Amino acid sequence: MVTIAPSILAADFAAFGAEIAAVEAEGADWIHVDVMDGHFVPNITFGPQTCAAIRPHIRTLMDVHLMIAPVDPFIDAFAAAGADILTAHVEAGPHIHRTLQAIRAAGCRPGVALNPGTPVEAVRPVLDLVDLVCVMTVNPGFGGQSFIDTCLPKVAQLRAWAPHLHIEIDGGVGPGNARRLVEAGADVLVAGSSVFKGGSVADPAPYGQNIRAIRKAATSVAA
Template identity: 45%
Template sequence: MSSSPLPRPVEILPSVLTADYARLGEACIGLEAGGVDRIHWDVMDGNFVPNLSFGADIIRSLRPVVGLPFEAHLMVVEPTWILESMVAAGCERITVHAEACTHLHRTLGRIAELGVAAGVALNPGTPAEAVADVLDLVDLVLVMTVNPGFGGQSYLASMEPKIARVRSMIDASGRDIDLEVDGGIAPATIAAAATAGANAFVVGSAMFRDPEGFTHATADLRSRAEAAGAR
């Protein structure tokens, strides 16, 4: 019988999708100084989601000037072709969508073969049970709290029961797996996501629009999640 893992630390993960691209390097350096835990790159192919974003060359160009870990969230159909370039660009975590992979086990296994952490993401319409058979292959599960493709969307509180269900599945597995949420995370919503069971929080607009800057935004979000009992 597996034992419940220890609580996971709160992680604040800025999505640079909402950054000023003309000053992307400055933004990443400022985020690091502000105390965030890693940089979250939303990689979109214009097919799985109706938008295009960053490629490996842009990510690679920032790697020499930022000491934080990088994670790539691949909103890409059949993403196996892009995995090696993401690792070469300096990403230590790669998350793929369950809905985008015909052979999810194989794709997650390939990520592990490349020597980086593997994650699986679920769109709002995909049930928690879609990850049940791959929990032994992942280091994180990402529950989308908006429909992916664009920044600045409103948080879907209706995803909280799914977050709680995924948390229960993770705990039952006995493995140390981060439960990440992405979409509409802000001071007004982070506590609810934390209470539901998330411990890692992708933050876009709320980070870049805080008038007091990155350090304040990071500390405020972290304290709210911790006070809500994020695990």
């Protein structure tokens, strides 16, 4: 089964509650929250207070992607804000084992992410500590970027190593590449602009059309 996780980075920031309700009603499986600090990545987005504010509006699952460094001082705050999954980057600090253990101890499901330029081998030592691996297929920091094809072999390698884990793709996902991603082994597709384009809170029907197009492409995998 393929999970579609719209990123609210592409939503209307002035109407997050309504946007979340609309996109969930139109078929979203999870809500993906891209947290950026202006240090680890060249952009600033949301903090724990935003996550706490939108939590009551999320009926599915809050998937919080921490593109921040350091991570550890903020784990408890994001857990208290209601994150279901907390994903930290393997590049964000020297003690990723400790970070992932702290995430689980805080009551969240741990995830580990890796950037396009990071070898997949970097996360192999911690696969027993996580529920999810997020493969970045754009350089993190901004939405709307083009998919980096050379990241695709990482997905197949991760699936071979860890058949039981969620493998999430974040960056440049759309109907045009969803099939290749799922064939490689991905089961969670994060999509921002490709879900929210053409729609609004007043006219959410395009959200559903976009989600169905991604899902249809992803599930048309050849036998």
